[in-house]
Amino acid sequence: MVEYVDTLVVGAGQAGIAMSEHLSRNSISHLVLEKHRVAEAWRSRRWDSLVANGPAWHDRFPNLHFTTCAADAFPPKEEVADYLNSYADMIKAPIRAGVEVTSLKRKEGRSGFTVATSDGVIEANSVIAATGAFQQAVIPPLVPERAGLTQIHSSSYRNPDDLPGGAILVVGAGSSGGQIADELQRSGRKTYLCVGPHDRPPRAYRGRDYCWWLGVLGLWDIPAKEPGTEHVTISVSGAQGGRTVDFRRLAHDGMTLLGRASGFTEGKLLIDEDLKDNITAGDANYIDMLDQADAYAERMGLNLPLEPEARTMLPDPECLANPIRELDLEAEGITTIIWATGFRQDFSWMKVDAFDASGAPLHQRGVSPEPGIYFLGLPWQSRRGSTFIWGVWHDAAYVADQIAIQNNYRDYSPETATAAAAE
CATH class of the missing domain: 3.50.50.60 (FAD/NAD(P)-binding domain)
Structure with a gap:
């Protein structure tokens, strides 16, 4: 059985959580898939003593403060993961954990995408790759x-x-x-x-x-x-x-x-x-x-x-x-x-024309030239601060607004426009 969702977000780290908040703000129906746990990278892909590189007062989402450490302190990695989980709960993000996306391709002859996952097939009008900068x-x-x-x-x-x-x-x-x-x-x-x-x-x-x-x-x-x-x-x-x-x-x-x-x-x-x-x-x-x-x-x-x-x-x-x-x-x-030689991005699961010859995403502030494909959490996506918690939140606001604009164009018809004007 194929499941349908208007917008699919892949990844439930800081990027996916921020994206969910702004999609909800725009009343866009969506689902967030995460192959592990929420904010898994903070828990299992970091060393034991790691703390955030920014102080708690700064490196956070605008609508929630850290409550477990002083404002000028640098939260340990587990506290950052707990904070992201708390934020996801606060905004009631529709996250489905333990589900891996294995491939994405455009539907033939019509808009939208077919997304294969470890839990079945999902069809979506828009897909946001929020898998972050640290993949391979x-x-x-x-x-x-x-x-x-x-x-x-x-x-x-x-x-x-x-x-x-x-x-x-x-x-x-x-x-x-x-x-x-x-x-x-x-x-x-x-x-x-x-x-x-x-x-x-x-x-x-x-x-x-x-x-x-x-x-x-x-x-x-x-x-x-x-x-x-x-x-x-x-x-x-x-x-x-x-x-x-x-x-x-x-x-x-x-x-x-x-x-x-x-x-x-x-x-x-x-x-x-x-x-x-x-x-x-x-x-x-x-x-x-x-x-x-x-x-x-x-x-x-x-x-x-x-x-x-x-x-x-x-x-x-x-x-x-x-x-x-x-x-x-x-x-x-x-x-x-x-x-300590960094990471490369891996978007091999996305079978769409949205990448350059080296496999790097083509985008303008996260908006791909491939209609319906978006990116979030990329280094320097719009500015220096794009990979920080607060920075990705602002990038998510822009991407959500662009999806809302495209949805308005998609839903336009002369009849609905006339009826709306008469109200």
Whole structure:
């Protein structure tokens, strides 16, 4: 038996929940399918000690506050998952969990889509892919399995005790890699960290969190990254109450910093000669943020405490002054590599003409050129803040409005228009 729904939302994480709220606001009948539990990624695809990268007052939906932590605190991952569940309950989102979507295709010769699921077939006029930005973990084929090392992606890491004994190499120094490497070092493990190009903002400055500064400076709403910076990661952390990521400090505490890993031969990891450049560019990004904040505070006459010590840099550690170009893994006692190398999107289940040659979605603020297909939760979908809880909520409002507009066109007929005008 085929089930019919006007609009189908695939995914019940933060994107799917936000989408449901705005569809209901527009009186659009819909169903949300989730192959696991609501907000599953927060529970099972994150390490044990993870906290949100934004403070509770900021990284939330507009209509519900966190009640389990202070406004300036960084909620642990389980609290974030519980918050999303509570929000879904509050808005009475029509979520059906434990149902996986396996394929989607357009109906032949008429509007709408046929969606195959693990619980039967659903037909829908519109489909929103709200599966988020973190779908398939990426591990570069750099170090072969025959090297005899434990190799895992950062999404599979849980805690230091779960790893084999020995030193650990973390590849990738974004928010995940930097926090994991710091945790491993603080647990007593000898840790190596490959640091690529990155932005390194202050966690807080002059008594205000980084998220606040981005807001007042209008930087959350910039529509796209500068050319050449599309793949530059951001090193920011809410761990340990929220501290600015400082790679020099990590090195002075015992961590060995490396440039980007570029090859592997005869048991040795080959390292690019880019560590100094990457650290220098990250420092420049940090100082630029301080400069913008100071200029704004002066222009607006804000009585915020000065913080001149924020501009003081530690001296270069040995691993930065004389970067390592080859790392003999066995000689250094390295038994585990954690690849904090990001994710790729997977929309292979969508058999529609809505993607470019690389498989990336074609869209304008989530609206696909394929009529009836929409996306939500994509990085930079409309602005810098699109992957944050509050950002995806605003993107969902736009997508829901576009669906409502199309539904009005779909339902138009001269007879109904005349009757409505006569009322």
